[in-house]
Amino acid sequence: MKALFEDHILVTEKVLDLRLQRQNVVMSNIANVTTRNYKPRKLAFEEDLQSALRLDARGKMARTDPKHLPSEFDVSGFKGKGLTDYKPRVVYGEDVVDLDKEMGAMAKNTLMYNALTDIMSKNFTGLQTAIQEGSK
Amino acid sequence: MIVKSVAMQAYQNALKLQHNAQSKIGANFKSSAAAAPQGGFMDALKGNLEKVNDMQNSKSELVTSFAAGKEQNVHELMISLQKAGLAMSMTSAVRSKIMASYQELTKMQF
């Protein structure tokens, strides 16, 4: 039972949450396109995830804040609090809301969200097939 | 596709060995049925399982890097997902066929 749900399922689950949050931030930017003194915001989580999953070329880092993701993700660490407690950063931009850039960001986000949901359903179907075949 | 030919080869090996076992039945049923399927057949099955496991691992890595935003080739990811899923289904189909044919062998009475 330990490895029934593999690592990539947990990561995908968390990233789906993060993408939904990003969608909210982008929509609030678009709604405020004519508001004076509104600085556009964006949600940054990709670099943090990649460096925590050791997908980039950086070396190991010290962890200075318990809220930071641990710089080494090992398999058993996933079950702990590392991933579920992660809160993404909201970055404030400069002067005006650029409508086209926000629409582009929204399109990108939607596409990635759809792809990730397809991946999840395919994973679960595969697991179910394996279980059913094995019980025969 | 590599997986299909390996799986088919495993299945054909199993059939060939079953045929061999059947032809030797008049002489000494028990020993041939126990000895003949063991050699090449088990190795083929093991090799196939290793390949399927590799596919699952590479699929897992690809999904993680896609979710983290590093890799954005969605078609590569989808193809790898399908490959892994099909390899799994093919392996379980071959496995159930082999189990069924082995059980038929043991059910033979004289």
Add this chain to the structure above:
Amino acid sequence: MDFMSALDISASGMKAQRTYMNVISMNLANVKTTRTSEGGPYRRKSVAFASTPIYNPFDKAMEDAETRELKGVTVRGIVTDKRPMKKVHEPGHPDADKEGFVSYPDINVVEEMANMITTMRSYEANVQAIQDTKAMFNKALQIAR
């Protein structure tokens, strides 16, 4: 190869076309303006585009050699046209010079309208490029459906 670069490039194209559209409207509105805050009559403005790389040089996407070749468009600046002004003889006009000639900006309304149509078509083409990129992505998702 980065999939999402197409979206960023089209977004930069749309932003540049919108800026151009603003400048064209400004030109059309000021066809007969003879007094501006800088002193003289209004001079026709146009936009200078420049092709710039879409990503920050330290971005991860730039490690790929093919992605480095991809460039979007940005507005380098709004340039003032150096055409000579149109001089019309109107002695009673408050902005007439000593010989009675008033300098009007040399803005051809038909030319500006043609530019406006081109801008709109470019904007639509960029939007269509985005739609097509999204359709390609969704088709790829159907491989595994």
